[in-house]
Amino acid sequence: MTTQGLRRLSVGQRLFVLAVLAFTVGPFAPLLIQSFAFRWAWPDLMPSVWWFEQRQISPFPLAWDYVLSPTSQVLEATINTVGIGVAVMVVCLIICLPAARVLARGHFRGKRRLEFVFSLPLLVPEAAIGIALLMIFIGLGISGTYPGVIAVHLIPTVPYMLRMLTSVYQGLDAGYEDCGRVLGANEWQVLTRITLPLLLPGVLAGALFTFLVSTNLFLLTFFIGQGKIVTLPTLLFSQISGGAMGATAAGIALIASIPGLILLVLSDRLIREEAFALGIGDT
């Protein structure tokens, strides 16, 4: 066991990593094949008839032709997913930046209890919140509207964002801000010229993660959206809720994976592992 440099994995470890990869990434290969298949009977490992061989003679759009046609609602769902994700990200940042500052800098009685309260939404089943909130939102007349869906997406995202931003603020030396003040900067200048640029990497990571959670949410969108607001996860749900998978569902599943794939490439550079030290157990 050396402490520096690259380590060699044992055969067992290599097999283990391979098995985990086969489990996490492997199923995407048949998903891709399925999205191009027209007839794929058991026990063939490859489709016997492909979609592009049939598309000319079929009276209605097949597979990707259907997925990319307006009737499939894929475009609408993609715009909704990304739009809601961005809105949730922005609102969440605005809500969490000042609160994280207080949690990171202030030393007041009951602070740990407050931190625990802020992590509670992660510990209560989503389904419970969804159905109860639907009653409230119907009463307020915002069920099935964008503000309603955005508001409900804040519940699972605010706790993560707060945690990540609090740890970012704790890593920020307040001395820099004091320096700026001593040198004559006003509060606004301190915020825009010193605090925000220093916070930027952490803020970016938190924002990306929030976007990710929002675009992945099914249940809360499904309950509060009332079928009027279609996102990629709810669209896919309506395709597969019968328990069968066709070429269309496979195509929609692939499209629903695209935001995540883009974020995977970005997050490799941006999301800091330390931000995930959730520490609920020691509260």
Add this chain to the structure above:
Amino acid sequence: MTTSHRYSKTRTTFGLWQLIQLAPALLVVVGLFGGALALALLQSLGFAPWFGINEFPNPNYFLALWSEPDFWRSLWLTLYYGLASTVVGLVISVPLALTFERRFRGSKTLLALTRLPLMIPYTVGIALALLMLGNGGILSRLAAGLGLITDPGEFPRVLQTHWGWGVIAVYVWKQVPFMTLALLAVLMGIGQGTREAARILGASQVQVFWRITLPQLMPGVVSASLICFAFNVGAFEAPFILGGGHPETLPVLAWRYFNDANYTYQLQGMAVIVSLILVSGSILVGYLAIVRRFERVRGKAP
């Protein structure tokens, strides 16, 4: 996470300005989230003036629900899914985090690939499960290719059964990256010094794992399993599509009550939800208490 006391050890007072800065976040957590909890509780006790029902406090919705054997079957099923997925997820994530703790050739790329499910909706995971695990699915075809079975009906039923391996597979698929990430964060925080010292002092790999690595990892294990368990007992879409039908998990049961044409069933649905919160809440509190006690025995906490 502990507070940094780098700048002042004195307690600052909690003033109006602090409260204003916390207000929006409190509005979401206390207003929306707390409001939903409060409403669920009120409604399950018979407070629903918008339906012309106001018999608060009426415990009958709970009593009716709790006297049905079906409710208890649903509860066990829900807890089974929650617990099994969390345990299986941990069993995979702990060695995975330890494997990725130190760099090896290609480790960054491979780690990013294992993280893929974290980025992708559960519904995609369900679609993958339908594709892979069904009787006509890819695994069944591979089994046929190996000559193990000659008919799709011979493939063991994984989906739509009460053993629920399909449901569990989806939750494990999605949560292994999350757990691994949380555990890696803890591992990076503690470093390898203690473990290497123990190895030099003659401890075997097994001893190091049980006596040092695992106790040091406990905070990560606890918070990751708390979050995953809480999420899993609230599982709706996976049991809805991949589960075995009646009896259903509590969230699905609540949803069925809620969508019933007879709106008084909504109150019953709320009783289901409140029961779910009570049960999962007491399990989480109990779990934390056991961990605390365990740490006190080991002398880690006061």
